[in-house]
Amino acid sequence: MSPSPASIPPAPADAGAPLYLERNYLNARRGLWSWLTTLDHKRIGVMYLVLTSAALFLGGIFAMLLRIELLTPGPTIMSALAYNRTFTLHGVVMIFLFMIPAIPGIFGNFFLPLMIGARDVAFPRLNLLSVYLYLTGAAIALYGMIHGGADTGWTFYTPYSTTTVTMVWPILLGAFVLGMGSIVTGLNFIVTVHTLRAPGIGFMRMPLFVWALYATSIIQVLATPVLGITLLLVAVENVFGFGIFDPARGGDPVLFQHMFWFYSHPAVYIMILPAMGAITEVLSAFARKNTFGYRAVAFSSLGIAFVGFFTWGHHLFTSGQSTVDAGIFGVLSMFVGIFTAIKIFNWTATLYRGSIAIRTPFIYVIAFLFFLLFGGMTGIALATVALDVHWQDTYFVVAHFHFIMVGGTVAGFLAALTYWWPKMFGKSYSERWGIVGATLIFLGFNFTFIPQFLLGNEGMPRRYYSYPVRFWPLNVASTAGASVLALGFLVVLATLLLSLKYGKPAGPNPWGSRGYEWKTLSPPPEGNFLTQPTYPRMPHDYDDLNPGRGGH
Amino acid sequence: MNELMRRMLFLPEQGSAYARQVDRLHYFVISMTMVGFVGVAATVLWFVIRYRRRAEGEPTPTIEPRPIHEVLFVGGPLALFLVWFAIGYPLYVRLQTPPRDAMDVYVMGKKWMWKFAYPGGPNDMDDLHVPAGRPVRLLITSRDVIHSFYMPAFRLKQDAVPGRYAETWFQADKPGRYEIFCAEYCGLGHSAMLGTLVVMEPEKFDAWMTEARRSPAVAAAQDTPDAAANPVATLARQGRNLAVEYGCMKCHSVDGTRHIGPSWLDLYLRKEPLEGGGTVVADEGYLTESMMDPGAKVVKGFAPVMPTFQGRIPGPEVAAIVEFIKTLRTDAVHPAPTPGRAYEPVPGFDPTRSR
Numbered sequence: 001m002s003p004s005p006a007s008i009p010p011a012p013a014d015a016g017a018p019l020y021l022e023r024n025y026l027n028a029r030r031g032l033w034s035w036l037t038t039l040d041h042k043r044i045g046v047m048y049l050v051l052t053s054a055a056l057f058l059g060g061i062f063a064m065l066l067r068i069e070l071l072t073p074g075p076t077i078m079s080a081l082a083y084n085r086t087f088t089l090h091g092v093v094m095i096f097l098f099m100i101p102a103i104p105g106i107f108g109n110f111f112l113p114l115m116i117g118a119r120d121v122a123f124p125r126l127n128l129l130s131v132y133l134y135l136t137g138a139a140i141a142l143y144g145m146i147h148g149g150a151d152t153g154w155t156f157y158t159p160y161s162t163t164t165v166t167m168v169w170p171i172l173l174g175a176f177v178l179g180m181g182s183i184v185t186g187l188n189f190i191v192t193v194h195t196l197r198a199p200g201i202g203f204m205r206m207p208l209f210v211w212a213l214y215a216t217s218i219i220q221v222l223a224t225p226v227l228g229i230t231l232l233l234v235a236v237e238n239v240f241g242f243g244i245f246d247p248a249r250g251g252d253p254v255l256f257q258h259m260f261w262f263y264s265h266p267a268v269y270i271m272i273l274p275a276m277g278a279i280t281e282v283l284s285a286f287a288r289k290n291t292f293g294y295r296a297v298a299f300s301s302l303g304i305a306f307v308g309f310f311t312w313g314h315h316l317f318t319s320g321q322s323t324v325d326a327g328i329f330g331v332l333s334m335f336v337g338i339f340t341a342i343k344i345f346n347w348t349a350t351l352y353r354g355s356i357a358i359r360t361p362f363i364y365v366i367a368f369l370f371f372l373l374f375g376g377m378t379g380i381a382l383a384t385v386a387l388d389v390h391w392q393d394t395y396f397v398v399a400h401f402h403f404i405m406v407g408g409t410v411a412g413f414l415a416a417l418t419y420w421w422p423k424m425f426g427k428s429y430s431e432r433w434g435i436v437g438a439t440l441i442f443l444g445f446n447f448t449f450i451p452q453f454l455l456g457n458e459g460m461p462r463r464y465y466s467y468p469v470r471f472w473p474l475n476v477a478s479t480a481g482a483s484v485l486a487l488g489f490l491v492v493l494a495t496l497l498l499s500l501k502y503g504k505p506a507g508p509n510p511w512g513s514r515g516y517e518w519k520t521l522s523p524p525p526e527g528n529f530l531t532q533p534t535y536p537r538m539p540h541d542y543d544d545l546n547p548g549r550g551g552h
Numbered sequence: 553m554n555e556l557m558r559r560m561l562f563l564p565e566q567g568s569a570y571a572r573q574v575d576r577l578h579y580f581v582i583s584m585t586m587v588g589f590v591g592v593a594a595t596v597l598w599f600v601i602r603y604r605r606r607a608e609g610e611p612t613p614t615i616e617p618r619p620i621h622e623v624l625f626v627g628g629p630l631a632l633f634l635v636w637f638a639i640g641y642p643l644y645v646r647l648q649t650p651p652r653d654a655m656d657v658y659v660m661g662k663k664w665m666w667k668f669a670y671p672g673g674p675n676d677m678d679d680l681h682v683p684a685g686r687p688v689r690l691l692i693t694s695r696d697v698i699h700s701f702y703m704p705a706f707r708l709k710q711d712a713v714p715g716r717y718a719e720t721w722f723q724a725d726k727p728g729r730y731e732i733f734c735a736e737y738c739g740l741g742h743s744a745m746l747g748t749l750v751v752m753e754p755e756k757f758d759a760w761m762t763e764a765r766r767s768p769a770v771a772a773a774q775d776t777p778d779a780a781a782n783p784v785a786t787l788a789r790q791g792r793n794l795a796v797e798y799g800c801m802k803c804h805s806v807d808g809t810r811h812i813g814p815s816w817l818d819l820y821l822r823k824e825p826l827e828g829g830g831t832v833v834a835d836e837g838y839l840t841e842s843m844m845d846p847g848a849k850v851v852k853g854f855a856p857v858m859p860t861f862q863g864r865i866p867g868p869e870v871a872a873i874v875e876f877i878k879t880l881r882t883d884a885v886h887p888a889p890t891p892g893r894a895y896e897p898v899p900g901f902d903p904t905r906s907r
Contacts, residue, residue, distance in 0.1 A: 080740045081855065153737050159714065160697040160738060165847045165856050247715030248863055253698055254713060287603075288610065293617040296625070318700060318735075319711045320718035323648045327641050334633040341629040342622070348592060349617070351599035355610040358600070366596065373592055377585040380633050384640030386574055387581065389647060390707040393700055393735040454562040457578075459704025461735040464743035468731070474562070512609075544611040 017521055020426045020505035024523040039124035042524060045110030046424070047131055052105060053493075055097035055138070056410075062090035064486055067448075067479040073469050080465045084151035085166065087463060091154030092171055096178045097138055099409055100267060103274035104185055104220075105134070107416050108213045110424060112189060114517040115207045117198025117535065119528050122191040126184050133181030137174045144170025153463060155264070158245035158256040162237055169238065172231045179224045179231075182270070186220030189213050200535035207516055207539040208297055212277020215301035219266045219273075219308065227263035230256065254319055261312035269308040269336075272404060273301055275412025276343060279368050282419045283347055284540035285513035286362040287354030291540055293346040300339040307335045317388045326385055333383035340376050344369065355542075359511070360434030364415035367442045371407025375400060378453070396456020399449045407445060414441070414492065421496060422510045426522040427503030433495040440488030447481025514540050554579075567705035567730055567751075568722050570647065574707040577639050584632060647708065650721035654689035657682070661692070661699030661712035663859040664741025665799045666732060674764035675797060678747045680732065682724060683757035689721045696859055700736035703749055709735055724751040740857050741802075791876025794869050798861065806880055813858060814851050820878045825852040839874050 025042045035043060065086050069076045078086070109127065113120055121127050144150065150168040152161040161168055193214050197206070206214075233244050234256070243249025245256040284291050291297055313321060313329030347369065356362070378400045382388045391397055418438075422428055451474040460471045467475070509518040519533035554572070557579045566572045657680065658669040668676045682688045692701050694712035702709040703722070710720040724730075732747030752760060795801060803812035814824070822834045827850040832838050841848060843865060846858035865873070 080743075081857075084737075084740065084742075151739070157698055157737070163697065163860070164739070247713075253715070287612075288605070289612050290614045290616075292615060293622060296617065296622050317644075318709045320713060320716060323645055326644060330637060330641060331634075334630075334637065337633060338626055338630050342625050344592065345621075345625040346617070348595055348599070349615075349621070351596065351603060353613055353615065354599070354603045355605045355612050356600050356603050357605045366600070369596060370593065373589055374585070377588060380636065381581045381585065383633075384577065384581065384636045386640040386643035386647065386707075387578060389644065389709050390574060390578075390704070392709055393702075393737075458562040459564050459702070459731070459733070461700075461702060461733050461743075463737040465740075466743045541614060542612045543614040545613070 017508045019507045021521040021523060021525060023525070024426065024521070025526045026425075026523055028526040037128070039120070039128055040526060041109045041113050041121050041124065041127060042424075042528075044127050044131055045106050045108075048101065048105035048109060048134070049424075051131075051134060051138070052098050052102040055093055056102070056489075059090055059094035059098055060486060060489060062086050062093065064482060066090060067482040069465070070467075070475045071479050073467050073472050073475075075466065081151060081166075083465045084153075084463070085149040088151055088153050088171075089145055089149050092141060092150075092175070094405075095154055095267075095271075096175050097134075097141070099271040099405060100182055101134060101178070101185070103278060103409070103413055103416060104189070104213060104216060104270075105130075107209075107278060107420060108185070108189060108274065111420065111517045112192060112210060112213055113196070114520060114524065114528055115210050115515070115539075116193065116196060116201050117516065117529075117533060118192065118196035121188050122195055123188050126188050130181040130184040130188070133177055133184065137176075137178035137181065139174075140170050140177060141174030144168075144174065155260065156231075156234065156256075157260075158234065158237075158251075158253045159247065162234060162246050169235065172235060176228050176231045179228050182220050183224045186217035186224075189217040190221065193217075198532065198535065201516070204295070204298075205535065205538055206298075208280040208291055208294065208301075209274075209277035211298040212273045212280070212301050215305040216270050216273045216277075218302075219270050219305050223263045223266040223270075223309070226259060227267075230259040230263065233259075254316070254321070257316055257319060258312065261315045262309075265312040265315065266305075266308045268401075268404065269304050271409045272412075273304060275368070275409045275416075276301065276372075278412050278416035278419075279365055280343075280347070281515055281540075282361045282415045283350055283365050285419065285511050285515060286359060286365070287351050287356050288512070288542045289350050289352075289354040289540070290538060290542065291346065292349035292352070293342075294538070296342050297346050300342045303339040304336055307332060307339065311336060314383055314388070317385055318392045330383045330385045334380055337376055337380045337383070340372065344373060344376075357511075360429075360431060360438055361415045361419035361511075363435060363438040363442070364411045364418065367438070367445075368408060368411040368415060370442075371403050371411060371445070375403025375407055378403065390459075391456055393461055394456035395452040395460050395462055398462050399452035399456060402449050402452070406449070411441075414438070417496070418492075419511070420517075421499070422506030423517065423522050423524070425500060425503075426506055427499045428506040428510060429495050429499035429503055433491060437488050437491035437495055440484055440491060442488075444481050444483070444485030444488050448478050448485050449481070451475070451477040451481070514542060564704045564731075566707075567703070567724050567728070567749075569725070570643070570722065571705065571707045573643055577636070577643065580639070581636055584636075588629075588632075647720060650689040650719060651687045654687035654721050655682070656689050656691060659690050659692045659701055659712065660695055661701065661734065661738075661745070662695035662799060663697070663739060664734070664745035665802060666701070666734075666745070666747040667797070667799075670761070670764075674761075676764075677796070677799070679750055680747060681750045681752060681757060681760060683754040684724050684727050684751050685754060687721055687723045689719055691717045691719050693717045695864055697738050698736050699734045699738050699745065702733040702735035703730055704733070705730040705749075711736055724749075727751050727753055727756075739859075740855075787872050788875045788879045790869075791872035791874070794865075795873050795876055798865065798873075800873070803858065813854060816877050817880050820881065826850065827852050827854070827856075836874050839877060840870055843870060843873070 025040055038044065069078055069083050144167055147167050150171045151164055151166045152168055193210060236242050237244045237246060243251040245251045245253050247253060280291055280297060311329060311333040313325050314333045317326050382391060382400060418434055455471055455474045458471060460467055506522055508522050516535060516539050520529050558575060561582065563575060566575060656671055660667040666678055668680045692710050692712045693716060694714040696714060699712040700709055701712055706722045708720060708722055710718050728751050730749040732749055734742055734745035805811045805815045806817055808815045808817040819834050823831055824834055825831050832849050843861045846860055847856045850856050
């Protein structure tokens with residue numbers, strides 16, 4: 001199923017390495033307590049994998065309930081109140097419990113130290129704390145869900161959120177605590193990158209996934225406090241009656257939108273940048289090519305992180321903000337598109353004269369390119385301001401950000417998961433079922449969200465419980481697509497879980513990758529390396545005909 | 553060509569010259585997107601096929617970009633994007649700048665209806681009447697939470713923010729009826745907050761306006777001789793008009809039919825069981841409390857969906873509405889508690905309102 005590990009000579013440290021390391025980080029210590037108190041970044045990554053996957057599953061169930069409700073123009077399976085709560089929970093769970101923490105939490109924790117030759121992150125205890133912050137935030141939010149859940153949408157726009165009779169505070173508090181976890185993780189990664197790189201790994205030799213995580217961490221540390229402040233202000237207004245956002249008390253509801261999007265727009269890049277980093281790794285590995293334009297790809301991550309802070313106003317084109325503001329935010333938003341375009345072109349060029357193997361992770365790479373390209377271009381179209389006036393708050397915007405978030409982040413997540421799975425657990429999964437799952441997800445995704453672009457063109461506003469009958473056919477198409485998408489996820493889940501029990505040992509480097517993280521055994525030992533690897537070449541240097549290059 | 557593209561993209565009909573201009577930008581943008589998309593996708597697929605792995609362990613050359621590559625990668629999209637912006641932004645500026653000779657209409661969103669007021673003229677619920685061929689400036693605000701006034705056929709949307717007025721404008725081509733949606737989520741009735749734009753021939757509009765100014769609703773708002781003659785009767789009648797204006801009738805019937813909220817018929821002094829136990833007598837105090845703090849005591853069988861009118865209805869108007877409710881009496885001596893709501897709070901799909 002997987003290519004023979006002998007095809008590319010393994011790194012010297014792995015010569016004669018066992019196919020499956022019997023005493024590894026998973027079984028070096030035993031018992032539940034050893035997991036709950038672990039300081040091992042790899043185990044923390046695995047805990048994040050379990051937790052965020054559960055969140056993805058929960059959010060997916062909410063999504064399916066929404067799609068079923070929208071199957072008919074009138075009420076289908078739930079009341080308007082239940083529908084409003086469901087789309088709020090779908091957004092909250094997917095964004096705060098999955099999108100933001102997933103890739104940094106799982107693959108960042110697991111692979112960042114491995115990729116820079118470190119034995120752990122800089123602050124292992126903070127790392128464990130971040131898991132508990134995640135659990136606490138999730139528990140508080142779940143408490144709110146069990147008590148009915150808020151009906152505000154995940155955006156909590158005031159004054160609706162400060163006047164609704166549903167229970168908003170647990171969700172706000174949960175998001176606040178989750179934000180703390182996000183900050184802690186970001187801080188940890190920044191310090192780790194600066195202080196724990198092994199000899200031979202200069203900044204300009206770091207794997208590009210590390211660059212992406214570094215850029216992400218900067219956003220997390222700078223932007224998340226603003227979310228915390230905003231949520232606190234909403235709480236203060238609710239509890240003490242201060243007039244901050246509520247115009248009836250002299251506040252300004254649009255101020256909330258500015259503050260909220262000052263975090264939540266950069267948060268989009270918290271969600272997509274790690275996926276871009278993972279895609280860069282996977283693409284190089286399966287094309288057996290060095291990444292074309294290493295510097296451009298690395299710096300475009302920083303560029304997105306920087307410019308991302310100055311685009312929030314494009315969420316407010318119809319809110320009554322000044323025409324000049326709208327113009328400035330429109331142009332600045334396009335710069336994000338430029339940095340993304342740099343990445344897309346460089347990825348494409350990486351394929352040139354490569355040796356391309358179509359395996360499960362690579363199918364996700366292709367899907368990711370497709371989704372990001374289309375999602376990104378529609379994003380630029382939205383930034384032309386005049387078109388946004390028609391599309392704002394319609395299904396066009398819904399489809400656009402699902403292309404980036406589901407198409408981009410989730411495809412990146414699945415590419416990373418299927419690429420690194422053999423390293424994390426030492427087992428190969430069924431390649432055939434992996435490809436079936438990836439194909440179902442690709443097709444299902446398109447059938448779900450392309451009709452939503454057209455619904456937006458047609459004028460259907462988002463968060464609609466019922467709709468005029470002319471929107472019916474496209475809604476049915478979208479729901480049908482969502483069913484295929486859900487099936488795809490179940491196939492992926494089953495394929496991966498079954499591999500844990502029935503999968504063959506994968507070997508230390510089943511894909512023949514020259515990413516730095518493959519220089520250890522599978523699964524890695526507790527201290528990451530039995531012998532410290534050396535790093536004589538750039539990551540993903542496959543140029544054996546010219547072995548001298550890349551040395552220094 | 554316009555018609556073909558419009559249908560392919562599922563765009564609604566174009567009600568104004570502005571809508572046609574926006575659509576032209578739309579066609580241009582989507583065509584360029586498709587060209588770029590097909591270009592990149594074809595290149596990727598070509599590379600995947602051409603450079604597929606033929607043997608394990610093939611070495612590959614290290615290829616680094618030359619500066620010209622990165623310049624092209626940045627410059628190409630940047631030029632394209634700026635062209636889009638150069639077309640789109642002036643259109644937006646135009647939408648934000650109503651002509652001086654435009655006719656004004658005040659638009660107020662509230663849960664969950666649109667109210668339209670013409671300076672010196674009538675108020676209207678849900679139906680916005682305008683003349684064809686004349687510019688109309690909309691001054692938009694909200695009474696409670698944020699709504700968004702959206703007319704897809706005019707590619708026009710403006711948030712209705714409480715405490716502020718925002719303006720936008722349009723000029724309809726020809727008579728007809730067009731949809732008005734609320735595009736900003738505002739609670740249970742969000743998707744039922746529908747209105748209709750009625751575009752009339754200019755002469756018919758002028759006639760309608762003259763007629764509307766004479767209507768009882770407007771007359772009642774002004775001082776009439778009637779008021780001095782019988783103040784109480786006038787108060788109840790005023791209450792009736794106010795109840796229509798504030799949208800009470802969207803949820804409460806006056807003839808005993810079951811609706812989203814309790815019917816007002818025979819409501820006064822009725823003994824009502826409450827959600828969560830207890831009973832209450834629907835006297836003046838309770839009726840007023842229900843307007844100001846509707847969630848406090850909800851009649852059994854109903855959902856807590858009524859918005860508060862605290863700070864929105866001045867005292868005398870509250871009194872007028874209560875007086876109106878008191879006039880709604882039949883001969884039933886001991887009316888039973890109100891049966892529960894007729895259906896889920898949002899009357900989901902109403903075929904008469906869709907096109």
